[in-house]
Amino acid sequence: MKQRSFKISNLLLLSLFFLGSCTGPGEKNITIIGTTDIHGVILPYDFIEKKNLSVSLASMAAYIKNEGLNRNSLVLLDNGDNLQGQPPVYYYNFIDTVSRHILAEAFNYLGYDAITVGNHDIEAGHSVYDRLVKEYNFPMLAANAVDISSGDPYFKPYTIIEKNGIRIAVFGLITPLVPTWLPPELYSGMEFRDMRETAEHWMPVIMKENPDLVVGLFHSGWDEPDKNDLIDREYSENGSYEVAYYVPGFDIILNGHDHRIINKKIVNINGDTVLILNGGSRSEKIMRADVIFSSGKLNNKKNKSVTGTIIEADKIESDPEFISEFASHQKTIQNYVDKVIAVSGSDISSRDSYFGPSAFVDMIHSVQLDITGADVSFAAPLSFDVKIAAGPVTVGDMFKLYRFENMLYTVTMTGEEIRKYLEYSYSEWLNTMKGPDEYLLKLRLDKDGKPQLVNGEAWLRNQPYNFDSGAGLVYVVDVSKPEGSRVDIKSMADGSPFADDKWYKVAVNSYRGSGGGGHFPKGAGLDQAEVLKRLVSSTDRDLRFYILDYLEKKKTIEPAALNNWKIIPESWIKTAAVREYKLLFGEPRFNN
Numbered sequence: 001m002k003q004r005s006f007k008i009s010n011l012l013l014l015s016l017f018f019l020g021s022c023t024g025p026g027e028k029n030i031t032i033i034g035t036t037d038i039h040g041v042i043l044p045y046d047f048i049e050k051k052n053l054s055v056s057l058a059s060m061a062a063y064i065k066n067e068g069l070n071r072n073s074l075v076l077l078d079n080g081d082n083l084q085g086q087p088p089v090y091y092y093n094f095i096d097t098v099s100r101h102i103l104a105e106a107f108n109y110l111g112y113d114a115i116t117v118g119n120h121d122i123e124a125g126h127s128v129y130d131r132l133v134k135e136y137n138f139p140m141l142a143a144n145a146v147d148i149s150s151g152d153p154y155f156k157p158y159t160i161i162e163k164n165g166i167r168i169a170v171f172g173l174i175t176p177l178v179p180t181w182l183p184p185e186l187y188s189g190m191e192f193r194d195m196r197e198t199a200e201h202w203m204p205v206i207m208k209e210n211p212d213l214v215v216g217l218f219h220s221g222w223d224e225p226d227k228n229d230l231i232d233r234e235y236s237e238n239g240s241y242e243v244a245y246y247v248p249g250f251d252i253i254l255n256g257h258d259h260r261i262i263n264k265k266i267v268n269i270n271g272d273t274v275l276i277l278n279g280g281s282r283s284e285k286i287m288r289a290d291v292i293f294s295s296g297k298l299n300n301k302k303n304k305s306v307t308g309t310i311i312e313a314d315k316i317e318s319d320p321e322f323i324s325e326f327a328s329h330q331k332t333i334q335n336y337v338d339k340v341i342a343v344s345g346s347d348i349s350s351r352d353s354y355f356g357p358s359a360f361v362d363m364i365h366s367v368q369l370d371i372t373g374a375d376v377s378f379a380a381p382l383s384f385d386v387k388i389a390a391g392p393v394t395v396g397d398m399f400k401l402y403r404f405e406n407m408l409y410t411v412t413m414t415g416e417e418i419r420k421y422l423e424y425s426y427s428e429w430l431n432t433m434k435g436p437d438e439y440l441l442k443l444r445l446d447k448d449g450k451p452q453l454v455n456g457e458a459w460l461r462n463q464p465y466n467f468d469s470g471a472g473l474v475y476v477v478d479v480s481k482p483e484g485s486r487v488d489i490k491s492m493a494d495g496s497p498f499a500d501d502k503w504y505k506v507a508v509n510s511y512r513g514s515g516g517g518g519h520f521p522k523g524a525g526l527d528q529a530e531v532l533k534r535l536v537s538s539t540d541r542d543l544r545f546y547i548l549d550y551l552e553k554k555k556t557i558e559p560a561a562l563n564n565w566k567i568i569p570e571s572w573i574k575t576a577a578v579r580e581y582k583l584l585f586g587e588p589r590f591n592n
Helices: 011-018 059-065 087-095 102-110 126-135 195-207 240-246 320-325 327-337 359-370 395-401 415-427 515-526 528-533 543-554 571-583
Strands: 029-037 074-078 114-116 146-148 158-163 166-174 190-192 213-219 250-256 263-266 273-280 285-293 303-310 340-344 376-379 390-394 407-412 467-471 474-478 487-492 503-509 535-539 566-569
Touching: 029 059, 029 213, 029 250, 029 273, 029 340, 059 102, 059 285, 059 320, 074 158, 074 166, 074 213, 087 327, 087 415, 102 126, 102 320, 114 166, 114 213, 166 195, 190 571, 195 213, 195 240, 213 240, 240 250, 240 273, 250 285, 263 303, 263 407, 273 285, 273 303, 320 327, 327 395, 327 571, 340 487, 340 543, 359 376, 359 395, 359 467, 359 503, 359 543, 376 415, 390 395, 395 543, 407 415, 415 467, 415 474, 415 487, 415 503, 415 515, 467 474, 515 528, 528 535, 566 571
Parallel strands: 029 074, 074 114, 166 213, 213 250, 250 273, 376 503, 474 566
Antiparallel strands: 029 285, 146 190, 158 166, 263 273, 285 303, 340 390, 376 467, 407 503, 407 535, 474 487
């Protein structure tokens, strides 16, 4: 596609040239627009659910036009996590690797000035993010993602942007917990260092650049401690607060990763004010910071005022020029997700997964066991509430079944470790019950101990993608017993004995194998280093790719639960499941 810059009418540019911004005599202004955690929502269409969206990057394109923002004083930034989620990015990550990536096309078209890499961008692997570094017309940042061989940042640590006579330093950090979630081959040659220590190292370097404004662009969430406990708090995953408070020099910090919405100011350890913005996810919000510099020395904090705004993107009509620019991409992706790969004889839904075996999760189990030849499989319902209808099964349906780009590991475990793994999983999932009137599932509760309802429906306390069950085994989970002593493994699925001291091959996704969810370190007692020692094999492509291939070869499927495990006492569970199914899904329906 011919590379073009984002268009603003000549008349508008002329007007802006003469009128300038809404500043007084001797004043200068900078406007920073930020996005974060787009997760592939580039166009106003959900290619998985096959429906139009009210938000996308087309909303931001329209906002810039509608506001008449002057490109000479506008800085466009993004916090990362854009290469996983919707099919458009998956297609250009792994299917069409020759054409220019759609994300590079979109960000270049809009005129972005810098982005920070996110953990889900690293998840795409070297071939993808290394390619994008070359295709972007701007730098990708992450000062604490360090090249092991040289000791220097793998990506740029910071960039200096000059707009309207103002020098803006933009400094990037990524959450250092990437190795907790991802297999080492995805970030080979890199290590991820502490955010605060990295910021303390680089701030003096940045200050030598004589910036008038310093912006933190962090792919890390905002985890603010209690006001009485500010000293020496360590926030490894969501460490933005620690940097903002303990590392003076920042005027503005844009956050991401945790999908929260934040617009506030804090006072750092030096008594200086820092604006904090966090822009949610999936193009639903736009972060905006307006900075006005009064006359006098620009980089004097007393001579600049900073205000923050969170803009609701769904209130902005999509820009038709942006949509037109990417119409051919939309058609290409649509053809890809509509491709029929198999025919299903029945509906499958994730809803039953919380109360026992389900065809939804057991399809994943079956694929994992088939690919690896393992004895045991661990898998979870990666989507809380989705359904794949009977009939033609498309590529898009597989994005519902398996939303993440995980590799598939085969590791060795003892029977005792397998049992402890399952004990941990069900302890995160199920309460200990004293009778049928008590809650089976661990739901979010209010102060009175009743389920918190959002739009009339309850929510699980923990994420469904951590609710692992096992296949290849026959077992029961007795919720009348305390946590840690509920799982009774009767035998292997073929009827052969199961033994605590015997070694088994286990199929598990790379997120879990890297410690995600805590099942290995907290349950089985195996840290990441030990799991990697036990690694027999890993797929070289994500598991969804193999699921697609598996179904395409089978052509016809009859999804059914394996029914290899159950929760007891059964009479209690039947009562609780009917009640809690309605609480979760708002419908008085449950298939026993």
